[in-house]
Amino acid sequence: MSTAFRTCPVTRLKVHSQADALIKANAVAATIFLIVGGIAAFLVLLTRWQVVHLLDAAWFYRMLTIHGMSMLIFFILFFEMAVLYFAGPVVLSSRVPAPRIGWLSFVVMAIGALTVEWAMWTGRADVMFSSYVPLKAHWSYYLGVILFAVGALTVVGLFFASLVVAKRERTYEGSIPLVTFGALTAAIIAVVTLGHGAAIYIPTFLWSIGVMHVDPAVYRLVFWGLGHSAQQINLGAMVALWYMLGALTVGAVVLNEKISRSAFVLYILFINMAAAHHLLVDPVAGPAWKVWNTSYAMYLAVLASMVHGFTIPAGIEVGQRLRGVTQGMFGWLRKAPWGDPGFSSLIFSIVIFGFVGGITGVTFGTEQINLIAHNTLRIPGHFHATVVGGTALAFMGATYYLIPLIFRKQVAFWPLAKIQPYVFAFGMLVFTMAMTFAGTFGVPRRHWDITFSNTSFDLQYSPAVDLVIGIMAVGGLIAALGGAMYVLVTVWSVFFGRRFDLETVKTGGQI
């Protein structure tokens, strides 16, 4: 058994070879879908910027579906599978129980994802990721999603099993670390989420082959039970990675386990109900249901994020002071390792998620403001701040540690890697704010032609809209450049990079 483990020279954690391999496989798959989704983002962006108006209408809607699925579902979830293998077996220095099941799940997820990609690229599923019934895709699309979800759920089960195994085999002393706890909350939310997923995709699949009826309003309700909860998996995983990056970059400490863990538990308890904010301007539910679910329930989840938004920077400050960085009130921040892409990603992720994503989210989630925000560009403006500026950027930051610690390669093109988070975060900040602002004029999302050139009635938005969309495009292009830098650095490091060992670190030899 012992040969299956290596000891990480930096963290002193014992890493099981199967954990290593599964993390690598899932991270590589995530990156492949990031590339696909990124290319789609570029094309969609250049079409919405009507000065260029690159794609025709059919390919615009197709690419938008491809972008949403490849990014939000495949990239994010494959990466989260890697996070689960890390936060379970690696952090607890234990083995991966039943690694074969891990590989089987990986294959099932890959088959599911490829099936969906095939359906989308061949024009069999021009339905957007939300695929609102009765807008119908080819049955293979729904089947692919189901396969992907089954695979993901199995990995979640394996994560739970790894906690049990680690406890039983006493690979650690005391309670599970906070990072693992955060991943555990994400995993629990994943079970709830995927339950909704089964409850909606199985009937919809049956509907697509003509053996069942699905009510359009029920679809929207259950779909968002899946779709919104899925964002809380991302949230849980992202916050766990925030704590991890704090620890790895500056030795940030946990101020109080009780507070941080209770905040994670709030996510589990309340986030599911907050899915109601997707239905605020729907015809079906009543006002009491809308108000209850989107205020009482949602704000307790918001509270949790506000708590983490305090404890993580505070933990960084205390960690820095313990390491002797004590000058003045903000010396800990000024003297922080801003050249470490793991650290800069962490800070930008917190800031963009909290300020841009959080504030837009809380406001759009109220009944009356939703009336002026629903399905306008405000909505993608909001969620690119949460899931891209927040989650994807945190994943990028984590990758800069994944490469040396798991792939055991040096990060290639180090000067490029150093500035990558700055480029991506700046671009995303401009992109999301401009997009949100464009939405205030009522500009619709998912729309190929806001000049309404071929329609029976004319409509001319204020000239300011052209300007704002132009700014959005420039921000998006800068972010896309940041994304391309990330892909270049990671792919090069992993496939052509030099081996990483402690000697190079000691001599400061990052190339």
Add this chain to the structure above:
Amino acid sequence: MHTALEPPKGVWWKPAGRAEKLWVGIAFGWCLVLFAMMPLWHLKGEQNTTGIRRKVEPEAFQARTIEFIQQYQIGTEKGIPVVEPPPGSDVYLLARMWNWVPILKLQKGAEYTLHLSSMDLNHGFNLYPMNINLQVVPDYDYALRIVPGEAGDLRIVCNEFCGIGHHTMIGKLIVVDESAETVTYGGGER
């Protein structure tokens, strides 16, 4: 002190520090403010999304809309009937791939019950330039009490993806100011 990657040993359920307690208090207080605002806005605010909610067969809704058009039609524009219902009445707006039927002519300041539904897919009701957005779901009648607040030649943009012609789906809605019109045409009667 330990990092988030290290397992805490022993009992970790310990009282929080002063700064943390203070922050949790502030955050919780802020949440309470938000809690209070939600119902308050609903009661005090002018615009809610609450309608009289009913399930409806698309065919039945279509039949009702046709009947409504026949009753109050005053003209046609671009092949779409223009309809002027009396204040206080039930008005029907049907969404289908890819137009909005009919063109409603409403009076500023009068109350109507606006019935929205779809013949086929989900559509999005986006009123330009007011920027009011509602989801239009097939099989459901979204009946909202509305009072047009501003006169104008308005547009209804579909903002839910509804197939390849989605971006061509734009409708028209006219709000007239009766009192202003009387003045314009110089009619003596009031």
